[in-house]
Amino acid sequence: MPFTVPLRRLMSCLLACLMLSATAVHADSAPLRILVGFPPGGGTDAIARTLADKLKDVLGTALVVDNRAGAGGQIAAQALKAAAPDGNTVFLSHDHTISILPQVVKNPGFDPARDFVAVAGVATFVNAFAVSGGTPARTLPAYVAWVRNQNAGHGNVGVPAPASVPEFLVQLMGKKFALDLQAAPYRGGAPMMADMLGNQIGAGVGSVPDLIENHRAGRLHVVAVMGASRTAILPEVPTFAELGLAGFEEPAYYGVFAPAGTPRAVLDRLSAALARVLAMPDVKDRLSNMGLSVAYTSGPQLTGRVQAYTKVWQGIIQASGFVAQ
Numbered sequence: 001m002p003f004t005v006p007l008r009r010l011m012s013c014l015l016a017c018l019m020l021s022a023t024a025v026h027a028d029s030a031p032l033r034i035l036v037g038f039p040p041g042g043g044t045d046a047i048a049r050t051l052a053d054k055l056k057d058v059l060g061t062a063l064v065v066d067n068r069a070g071a072g073g074q075i076a077a078q079a080l081k082a083a084a085p086d087g088n089t090v091f092l093s094h095d096h097t098i099s100i101l102p103q104v105v106k107n108p109g110f111d112p113a114r115d116f117v118a119v120a121g122v123a124t125f126v127n128a129f130a131v132s133g134g135t136p137a138r139t140l141p142a143y144v145a146w147v148r149n150q151n152a153g154h155g156n157v158g159v160p161a162p163a164s165v166p167e168f169l170v171q172l173m174g175k176k177f178a179l180d181l182q183a184a185p186y187r188g189g190a191p192m193m194a195d196m197l198g199n200q201i202g203a204g205v206g207s208v209p210d211l212i213e214n215h216r217a218g219r220l221h222v223v224a225v226m227g228a229s230r231t232a233i234l235p236e237v238p239t240f241a242e243l244g245l246a247g248f249e250e251p252a253y254y255g256v257f258a259p260a261g262t263p264r265a266v267l268d269r270l271s272a273a274l275a276r277v278l279a280m281p282d283v284k285d286r287l288s289n290m291g292l293s294v295a296y297t298s299g300p301q302l303t304g305r306v307q308a309y310t311k312v313w314q315g316i317i318q319a320s321g322f323v324a325q
Contacts, residue, residue, distance in 0.1 A: 031062035034256075035080055035091040037073025038160075038188040043209030043290065045190075047122070047254060048092045050286055054277040059269075069188060072161030073097030078109045080116065085259040087266035090119060094207070095252040096164050099310040103317050104163035106324045112306070116257040119267055120274040121297030121305060123287060124251040126227040127166055128237070129157075129173075130211050130220045134199030140223045140243050143203060144177045154180040158192040158204035161185060165313065166205035168320055169226075169240075169248065176245050196220050207252070208233065208291030227251055233291045250312045254292070255302045271299055 034052055038044045045067060052063040068076035077097050083089035098112050110116070129140060137143035147155040157173075159166035162185035174181035184201060186192040189210035195201045197219055204211075208222070208231060215222045215234070224240050225231055226248040240248050256274060258267060277283055278296040287294045297305065 030088050031064050032056075032059065032087075033064045033066050033083075033089045035076040035089065036065060036067050037069065037076035037091075037093060037097055038067070039069040039190050040067055041190040042160075042188050042193075043207050044092065044094060044254075046290065047209070047287065047292070050283060051092070051122070051274070051277055054280060054283055055273055058273045058276050072101055072164060074101055074105070074108055074110075077101070077112075077116075080257065080259055081110045083259050085261035085263075087258065087262055087270060089259065090270065091116070091257045092122070092254065093257060094125075094254050095306075095309055095313075096161055098255070098257070098306055099313060100164060100317075103310070103314060104322060104324055112257075115260050117260050117262055117267065118299040118302040118306065119256040119258050120271040120299060121295065121302035122254040122256060122274065122278065123292040123294045124253050125207055125209060125292050126225050126231055126251055127169065127205055127248075128208050128211055128222045128225040128234075129169070129203065129205050129240075130196070130215065130222045131203045132196040132199050132201065133219050133221070135202045135221075138221055138223065140238075143223060144179065147179055147181070148177075153178070154182070155203065156182050156184045156201055158195060158201045158206075159183045159185050160189040160192050160206050160210070161187075163322065163325070165252070168313075168316055168322075169205055171320060172247075172316075173245065193220075212289075212291045231291065231293075233288070247316065250309055251293070253302070253305050253309060255297075255306070267299060 034048050036045050036048045048065045052065050056063045068079050073093055080091040101108050131137050131143050137146045157170045167183040170181050170183040189206045192204050196204050211222055214220045222234055222237050224243055225237050227239055228249040230239060275296045278294055284294050
């Protein structure tokens with residue numbers, strides 16, 4: 001006797017299969033959202049868009065760069081914490097939001113160690129001190145002398161975020177050179193740069209990726225860099241250690257993070273895609289020209305770097321007497 005299936009049951013099975021298929025297609029086609037904690041036009045935004053341009057092809061999905069600017073990346077970090085751990089939302093961040101903010105803000109609304117998981121490291125970089133085009137100094141000693149002689153020892157220095165590595169650098173520079181240097185916090189490197197280019201502020205501290213193009217064009221002048229050695233993209237610029245201010249040798253990092261609980265298979269897929277993108281010659285050239293030391297690292301390796309960097313700056317922040325706000 002031939003096997004038969006009632007028509008109603010057959011139709012129900014077919015409908016269920018179609019629904020599952022539609023759900024799978026929807027999940028696969030969901031765009032990948034890359035959160036960025038700073039405004040468009042800055043170094044972090046440029047890095048995110050460079051990666052996104054290639055990742056969309058490697059992953060075979062649409063990508064959206066989502067700028068959640070404000071509070072030094074805190075808003076974007078909170079958005080990552082709130083996102084579903086499904087691999088559709090990641091956060092491209094540098095050291096400030098991951099390593100520094102949790103030490104200087106009492107209730108940042110996130111705990112990187114608990115709420116995030118590292119996907120992959122993208123690059124390292126250094127911060128630098130730059131003077132605006134309207135400032136006559138072209139070296140750090142000349143800037144120190146200019147502030148001391150022309151402004152009675154008082155100077156305002158822009159920083160891209162309050163209670164950041166650049167702000168602590170300004171504080172330590174003031175102590176080292178016996179100057180009254182005051183950090184002027186901005187909401188990211190782009191607005192700080194606008195004021196420097198307009199000669200509204202005489203100097204600023206920011207990442208080399210934020211400063212490099214205007215330095216090349218002569219609109220501002222990088223006069224000192226952090227790091228253990230001079231950066232290849234600015235070989236003529238001395239390190240702070242060369243100028244008598246040691247303690248800033250640990251390089252800062254850029255990494256990609258996902259919400260805690262994201263499945264390991266998803267993390268591995270994203271990490272492998274980033275490794276492929278960072279190995280592309282045009283991507284390496286573009287990011288290197290921005291002043292980054294491009295180097296893919298795995299999620300666990302990035303976690304180790306974050307821990308080491310956080311420990312270094314924990315000592316500096318505690319020594320400064322800063323009290324978390």
